Amino acid sequence: MNSIILQLAAKYVRFLLIFFAFVALLRGHNYPGGGFIGGLLATLAIVYYSYAFDWRSVQKKLFMKPQGYVAVGLLMILLSFSPSLIQDETLMKGIWVSIPFGLLGQLKLGTPLLFDLGVFMTVIGVTLLFFFTLTKRR
Amino acid sequence: MEILLVILVGVLYTAGVYMVLRRSILKFIIGIIFMSNATNLLVFLASGIVAGKPAFVDETVQNASKIADPLPQALVLTAVVIGFGLVVFALALKLKFFETTGTDDLDQLKKTDN
């Protein structure tokens, strides 16, 4: 497609979608959202961009193949199991650390976040793979 | 609300079964989509639908009637994701089959039987 309006819109909507993807990802532990929904939003950004421009230019911006995203995501999921193994807890038990940030409050990081990030990456990879297989843009 | 959803589940199953029994592979897949959505709604319905209550609360809420059961939501979310993956796979398979044989007619699929 070669529409100037779509291309211009895609440039900005992309950032917006990816921003909201991360918002959905980060608020996802106790509220609606999470890795899956964030991943879908991020994929939406990429797919939208690839409709506006050609697939080659998108490929350059993706750093790696969709399969790579799946692999990294799965690795993150596996890594998120490891702290609970080291601490001799049961599998998949959430382990949290708090990093104080002075006046800003504190940052809570934990294995569920890593797990969600893994899901996020996997979903991006798998959905892109679906999309490019079905539309023959591989 | 619930009675509406019950009717919707019934309608979706009916439409799904009708589509599954058609001869085209694409219509079969559409039927599967209908039926999988109907099933997801059924799971939701069977485990009790409550309106306007959160699934996750903090310690301040003591009354259990103020919250919705989070488990069916998790189940349905997982089932939706799995259904999505299966449907995409079925579509890809259909595409490949169409490219190889040039037919979308289930009646042509007789080679591997008996």
Place this chain on the structure above:
Amino acid sequence: MAIALPILFPFLLILILVVVKSNRASQLIAVSGSAALVLIAIYLFFEVKSHGILTLDMGGWPSPMAITLVVDYLSVLMLIVSAIIVFVISIYAIYFLPGQHKSTKFYVFFFALAMGVNGAFITGDVFNLYVWFEVILISSFVLIIMGNSKEQLEGGIKYMALNLIGSLLFLAGLGLLYGKTGTLNMAHLAQILRAEEQSVLINSSTALFFIAFGIKAAVFPLFFWLPASYHTPNITISALFAGLLTKVGVYALIRFFTLFFVQDQTFWLNMLLVVAGFTMVAGGMAASAHYDVRRILSYHIISQIGYMIMGLAIFTPLAIAGAIFFMMHNMIAKTNTFLIAGIIHKIKGTFYLKDIGGLLNQSPFLAVLFIIPAFALVGVPPLSGFFAKFILVKAGIESKDYIIVAVAVFTAMLTLYSMIKIWNEAFLKEDPNDNQSQSKVVKLGFMHFLPSVILGLVSIFLGLFAATVFDFTTQAANQLIDPEAYINSVLNYTMP
């Protein structure tokens, strides 16, 4: 923690295999990885033997809330047998997958299938079982159409169609079950459903599960996807499916109908008994009508499923022990016959029995290898199948189900007939192409035969040490018939 290893370890292997590019390296990783899976399964077996039922609550939640992994005797026996099959096929795939299947891609989905099967065997949660079924389903979809030929795509569509409907029914039954009981933990379900009588409400779920698992296990009216698809993929993949897929459905039937679908039990067991009889006869009859080795063996899978369901349906400790024994024996022997069919194809270039012959002279070693699983399947005394069938028939006579015993014995004749047919046509008969092209003789190394040799030895082992193995299956059956220990060890396991 070791309980989760049969799931986590294949997962790790998948991750490694995704990055590995070279075929050689991926084969090495796959073979050593699946050997490690066998060791893990054997380790778990000794753990169960010394400590009783093992449980693990994921995420540290208390028990009915958490997804629980449970390993009892039935699970661990199934784990060992499936690990052996996975190990053997990982070797077999090196020699029998043609070049256009890339090894790395095959092994990724191969281990995904292994992970799903292991997960289904050790989970203690109904929804988790559904998820593992879907993992199995998706990876088997990919495997079945791997060669992209016309038949494979067609078989793939048939396989997909019925199995998708099966999993929808599974999910619907699961949702209704959750609505009625408020739990999906199997032990908790058992506690609730054994305590109070509400069979009218539960029967709708039972019926849905019955059909869903019936489709997975390929029982009588629902088996049509199996013979339509199993003979299409590469023989390695057929062998893998023959060994693992339908047995997961049988496992789920055994688990559900012993543990918590105990209301209106007489009706459901009679239903299972009728289905078992028809499954045996239908499979056996259809097998005797065909001349393609893979089709004969595919129909055979169905007829053998009937025996396992028969053991479940008679529902005495002896019968269930027999069913479990039969399942172990059948997974090994059935896979082995498929492996041998692959070797025949490698030597002769076809699966069609009328076009081949003279294998007895050409490769006596192969004839010996074929005799072992064939006799095991028929039930000739020193081998595993004899004891399995003997136990089942004995249990049937003890509980006065004479009709099903008669059917079982009759089906054994049909099995004998189709095995003799393969033997006569492939091994004894003169090669019909003898005078034309004897120049092309394929020489196979020992490594080609090794997987079949291993499985043959396991079959003999199961026959020679039948008493020991039968002791373990009896314990498994006792745990199933009287699930007190199962329920207690799951629900009373509290986290600090």
